[in-house]
Amino acid sequence: MRSTCLTVSLSAIEENYRRIRAALAPRVKVIAVVKADAYGHGAVPVARRLEAAGADMFAVAILEEALALREAGVTRPILILGGVAPGDEREAVRARVSPAVFAPDALARLEAAAVAENAPAHAHLKVDTGMARIGTRGDAELDELLSRWRDCPHVVMEGMFTHFAVADTQEDFTRAQDAAFQRAVARVHSAGFAPLVHDAATTAIRYPDLRHDAVRPGIGLYGYCMREVPGLRMAQRLTAKPVRIAWIEAGETVGYGRTFAAPRRTKVMTVPIGYGDGYPRALGNRADLLVCGKRAPIIGRVCMDMLMADVTDIPEVAMDSEVVLLGAQGGECIDAAELAQKCDTIPYEIMLGFSPRVRRVWED
Numbered sequence: 001m002r003s004t005c006l007t008v009s010l011s012a013i014e015e016n017y018r019r020i021r022a023a024l025a026p027r028v029k030v031i032a033v034v035k036a037d038a039y040g041h042g043a044v045p046v047a048r049r050l051e052a053a054g055a056d057m058f059a060v061a062i063l064e065e066a067l068a069l070r071e072a073g074v075t076r077p078i079l080i081l082g083g084v085a086p087g088d089e090r091e092a093v094r095a096r097v098s099p100a101v102f103a104p105d106a107l108a109r110l111e112a113a114a115v116a117e118n119a120p121a122h123a124h125l126k127v128d129t130g131m132a133r134i135g136t137r138g139d140a141e142l143d144e145l146l147s148r149w150r151d152c153p154h155v156v157m158e159g160m161f162t163h164f165a166v167a168d169t170q171e172d173f174t175r176a177q178d179a180a181f182q183r184a185v186a187r188v189h190s191a192g193f194a195p196l197v198h199d200a201a202t203t204a205i206r207y208p209d210l211r212h213d214a215v216r217p218g219i220g221l222y223g224y225c226m227r228e229v230p231g232l233r234m235a236q237r238l239t240a241k242p243v244r245i246a247w248i249e250a251g252e253t254v255g256y257g258r259t260f261a262a263p264r265r266t267k268v269m270t271v272p273i274g275y276g277d278g279y280p281r282a283l284g285n286r287a288d289l290l291v292c293g294k295r296a297p298i299i300g301r302v303c304m305d306m307l308m309a310d311v312t313d314i315p316e317v318a319m320d321s322e323v324v325l326l327g328a329q330g331g332e333c334i335d336a337a338e339l340a341q342k343c344d345t346i347p348y349e350i351m352l353g354f355s356p357r358v359r360r361v362w363e364d
Contacts, residue, residue, distance in 0.1 A: 003241040004273045006354055007327075007361045008041045010049045012235040013221055017050055019229050020205065020217050028211050030054075031079060031198065033218035034069070035061035040352030041222055041235055044072040045362045050221075051076050059216055063088050066097040079124055079159070082134065089113035089121070098122040098158050102135045104148045107155060114154035124159035125149075125195065127184045129177040131165050142184055146191040159196035159214070160188055168203040168225075178210050202228055224337065224347055234335050236351060237327030238279075238358075242319050244270040245311065254308050255300025259285055267312045269296065271323050276304040278354035279325065282343035291323050292316050293330025326350075 021030055032055040033039075038046040047058055047069050059079040060066050066078045080099040083106060084092050090113040092099055101107050101123040114121035127142065128135030136142045149157060162181045167174045181199050188195065197212045202220035204210050205228045219225055223234035247267055254260040254268060271289065275281040284301040289309055296309040311317045326334055336347035 001359070002272055003239075004277060005239055005359045005361055007237045007239065007363060008045070009233070009235045009237070009364075010045060010362055011364050012223060012233040013041065013046055014049055014053050016221050016223060016229075016232045016235070017053055017055065017217075019231055020202075020215075020220055021054070023205065023229050024211060024215065027213075029056040029196065029198075029214035031057040031059050031214050031216045032221060033059045033201070033216050035059065035065060035081065035218075036352045037065075039219065039222050039348060040354060042360060042362060043069065044074075046221075047074045048072065056214070059218075063092060063097070063099070067091070067095055070095045070097070077122070077158070083126075090117055093117045093119055093121045096122070098124055100124050100126040100134070100161075101155075102126040102128070102145070104145055107145065107148055107152055111152035111155050121155045122158040123155055124161055125157055125188065127160065127162045127181055129162045129180040129184075130173065131163050133163070135162065136184075139187065142187055143191075146188065146193070149193070150191070157188075157193045157195045159198060160185065160193075161197070161216075162199045164199065164201065164204055167201065171207075174204065174207070174210075205229060219348060222351060223335075234327070236336070238273075238325040238354070239327070240271050240273050240323045240325065242269045242317070242321065242323065243272050243306070244268075245317060245319060246270075253300075255284070256303065257301055259301055260299040264312070266299075266310055267314075267317075268299070269309045269311045269317060269323075271307050271309065271325075272305065273325060273358075274303045274305045274307055276355065277358050279307065280339070280343045280345070280350070280353070283339060286342045287339055288334065289323055289325050290327075290329040290332050290334060291321050293332060295332055 032050045034043045037043045057077040061082050063084050078097040084099040089109045093113045110121045126135040128137045198214035200210045200215045202217045202225045223232045250264050273279050281302045288295040296311045299310045336350040339350045340347045
């Protein structure tokens with residue numbers, strides 16, 4: 001079996017959850033975001049662990065993700081942030097999951113599904129306050145939806161929410177979004193509804209007055225955004241072992257395109273991971289890896305299945321040495337934020353980008 005392996009620490013994720021929980025008032029609920037396979041950490045094992053730890057609710061992006069959690073035995077409420085496609089409403093009612101609703105026709109289909117299933121439907125009203133993605137937009141749209149909702153007695157408005165566009169960088173715009181959301185909340189209350197109110201994801205947790213009834217931590221659960229909650233731990237560790245260690249002479253080139261030329265006699269270590277595994281091709285000649293507790297630069301372009309590193313200054317490296325591409329070793333650490341910066345993307349894309357052929361191991 002190929003040595004390449006992504007290890008996920010469930011204890012780190014639970015510890016991160018508990019740190020977030022401790023930073024909140026007891027009345028504030030935690031909606032743990034486990035969409036996109038829990039940001040690449042494994043939605044089922046993560047949700048099971050967090051449900052046991054006391055998470056109040058889960059949030060996913062699509063119905064299929066919610067159904068997978070239900071099939072795995074997860075019983076807590078599940079919010080589908082993107083709503084459900086026409087025709088999937090009865091499945092949502094049967095699974096006791098709560099889609100986002102922001103259009104009258106979607107609400108009518110959910111009401112019909114609840115009647116057909118002879119069971120209540122649950123939903124969260126989504127308000128667009130500045131993302132321009134999904135949600136009711138403006139008072140007229142909201143009032144029309146609320147008017148229709150009063151005629152849908154089988155659909156429980158379990159919650160209402162919005163999403164911030166720049167909570168990590170622009171406080172003024174974030175507060176303007178929250179103010180718009182609070183005006184929508186007042187209209188909802190005036191119409192006779194009393195939903196759970198939430199708008200803060202991880203980066204907005206820094207603002208105590210924006211926590212409302214619940215918060216939706218996502219990336220914080222997986223060890224990032226320490227400014228918002230100190231002490232979070234990354235939960236992924238990507239490792240492999242060399243498949244070859246060999247010397248090349250000064251002037252020889254490495255990899256496709258010959259983008260690296262050895263400035264000296266160089267010891268080259270080949271590692272069995274590449275962009276076919278989700279390790280970004282853009283990291284060639286830019287990123288480091290860890291071996292024997294030391295950094296070694298990646299040289300040449302990242303190939304589909306392999307990459308090469310310069311280990312000339314690490315004489316102790318051997319064929320059974322552990323290579324760390326993401327995670328800690330000795331006193332060094334490479335996290336998703338570092339890799340993201342080097343290839344001009346965000347940590348989210350690094351964490352959830354590893355392909356299915358990378359073996360996963362979940363550990364306590």
